[in-house]
Amino acid sequence: MGLVVMLAVAVFMNMFNLVFGAIGGFVHSMRLCFVEFLPKWYDGNGREFMPFTLKIEKHVTLGKIR
Known part of the structure; x- marks a missing residue:
């Protein structure tokens, strides 16, 4: 029973790590786009x-109360 629980927790934690690694890559690329690339053409008037x-x-x- 303990081995099954340990394997289930290990699989869950690895999937959690994989998902957050993918999200981290996406967020970092969007940050690079918005912070370093787009301000070259942004006026700011409006x-x-x-x-x-x-x-x-x-x-x-x-x-x-009446």
């Missing part, structure tokens, strides 16, 4: 980013 906001006013009533 509108400032203004995210959508939902204004919620919260009121607390103290005392009796």
